[in-house]
Amino acid sequence: GVEKKILVIPGDGIGQEVTAWGQKVLMAIAQNYHHTFTFEEGIMGHVAIEATGNPLPDETLEKARRSDAILFGAIGHAKYDNDPTLKVRPEQGLLKIRKELGLYANLRPIKLFDELLEASSIKPEILRGADILFFRELTGDVYFGEKIRTADRNTASDLMIYHRYEVERIARKAYEAARTRRKKLCSVDKANVLEASRLWREVVQEVAKEYPDVETEHMFIDNAAMQLIKDPKRFDVVVTGNLFGDILTDEASQIAGSMGMLASASVGDSTGFYEPIHGSAHDIAGKGIANPLASILSAALLLDISFGLKTESQRVIKAVEATLRQGFRTMDIANKHTVNDCIMGTDAMGAKVLENLN
Numbered sequence: 001g002v003e004k005k006i007l008v009i010p011g012d013g014i015g016q017e018v019t020a021w022g023q024k025v026l027m028a029i030a031q032n033y034h035h036t037f038t039f040e041e042g043i044m045g046h047v048a049i050e051a052t053g054n055p056l057p058d059e060t061l062e063k064a065r066r067s068d069a070i071l072f073g074a075i076g077h078a079k080y081d082n083d084p085t086l087k088v089r090p091e092q093g094l095l096k097i098r099k100e101l102g103l104y105a106n107l108r109p110i111k112l113f114d115e116l117l118e119a120s121s122i123k124p125e126i127l128r129g130a131d132i133l134f135f136r137e138l139t140g141d142v143y144f145g146e147k148i149r150t151a152d153r154n155t156a157s158d159l160m161i162y163h164r165y166e167v168e169r170i171a172r173k174a175y176e177a178a179r180t181r182r183k184k185l186c187s188v189d190k191a192n193v194l195e196a197s198r199l200w201r202e203v204v205q206e207v208a209k210e211y212p213d214v215e216t217e218h219m220f221i222d223n224a225a226m227q228l229i230k231d232p233k234r235f236d237v238v239v240t241g242n243l244f245g246d247i248l249t250d251e252a253s254q255i256a257g258s259m260g261m262l263a264s265a266s267v268g269d270s271t272g273f274y275e276p277i278h279g280s281a282h283d284i285a286g287k288g289i290a291n292p293l294a295s296i297l298s299a300a301l302l303l304d305i306s307f308g309l310k311t312e313s314q315r316v317i318k319a320v321e322a323t324l325r326q327g328f329r330t331m332d333i334a335n336k337h338t339v340n341d342c343i344m345g346t347d348a349m350g351a352k353v354l355e356n357l358n
């Protein structure tokens with residue numbers, strides 16, 4: 001077996017509730033396959049601000065640097081969402097750790113389990129067979145450009161900025177992935193209006209020449225948002241900037257049935273970081289009803305991408321599939337055909353997946 005150090009950062013709200021199950025799944029895999037995973041825990045977000053005044057304490061960052069992979073939950077608290085004047089905010093912790101670890105590529109697979117065809121608000125015949133892999137650029141764009149607020153507080157701006165090398169490296173990663181899939185890549189931008197997008201398109205066109213076996217398409221973000229719902233099957237790999245990727249993948253969660261189903265892998269220069277795409281979900285936090293599958297599927301991505309444990313990763317995905325086939329559902333993926341006593345909370349659902357792992 002392999003020996004690995006994993007840092008777990010549950011964060012805030014449902015992050016705490018779901019990450020416990022991602023971790024339990026990793027522990028079960030270690031036991032079943034005779035690996036040694038040692039776990040450390042780190043704080044980030046609102047809980048870290050409460051404890052230290054800092055959304056990303058140095059101690060958490062140090063633990064991150066010395067781990068082999070990181071499993072993250074979610075950060076965020078209603079207090080900050082309701083008060084835009086607060087200077088220290090949970091989200092700063094997440095943005096900083098992404099930047100510090102050089103996690104420039106955020107892979108967001110949109111894979112619909114057949115069992116969930118009825119859970120989405122989109123018609124089953126439109127959805128069946130949908131399988132998209134998003135590459136969201138994660139350390140550039142309007143997220144990291146200069147922010148200005150004038151002294152009179154009446155004007156504000158965020159600079160949307162991309163450098164050639166940033167577009168090149170995410171484009172290459174996306175093309176490499178497209179080669180192992182259906183060999184189609186769609187690059188999404190707003191090049192008809194934005195200069196940063198014109199650079200983006202220019203660079204993707206150049207990188208495309210290195211991948212003549214992959215069919216390249218360029219699409220404007222507004223059209224992409226529409227096509228995604230109209231005909232999700234037309235997409236294979238999608239590569240886009242930080243902001244557009246953030247928005248498009250929340251939309252695309254409806255192709256997989258729910259925000260509670262979407263896992264992600266943030267990779268780049270060093271330690272891989274695995275996180276559901278969803279947030280701390282104040283509306284359901286503390287109720288024990290959040291879907292733990294996004295965290296469990298993030299653990300599956302961690303096993304595959306950071307540890308190269310493909311069999312173990314597939315085993316986790318099969319256990320999720322089996323659980324869904326047995327009819328077990330959290331609220332967010334229940335539908336009119338789901339029998340009442342098969343609708344369960346976070347812990348019961350997580351426990352079913354564990355049973356299916358053994």
Ligand code: NAD
Pocket residue numbers: 014018073074075076077078081091094259260261275276277278279280281282283284289290291292294332
């Ligand atoms: P959200 O993703 O937290 O929730 C959006 C909707 O999806 C809510 O109705 C929620 O109940 C539902 N949902 C999300 N995850 C679910 C799950 N696992 N099971 C069932 N339902 C689920 O987005 P929001 O409400 O816009 O933001 C809430 C807070 O989270 C904010 O403070 C925001 O900044 C933060 N946030 C953090 C992250 C992150 O840590 N990566 C991502 C998005 C938002």
Ligand code: IPM
Pocket residue numbers: 091094095246277279
């Ligand atoms: C996500 C979140 C974050 C983002 C926020 C919380 C900073 O929405 O991980 O998708 O916008 O990247």
Ligand code: MN
Pocket residue numbers: 246247250277
């Ligand atoms: Mn988001």
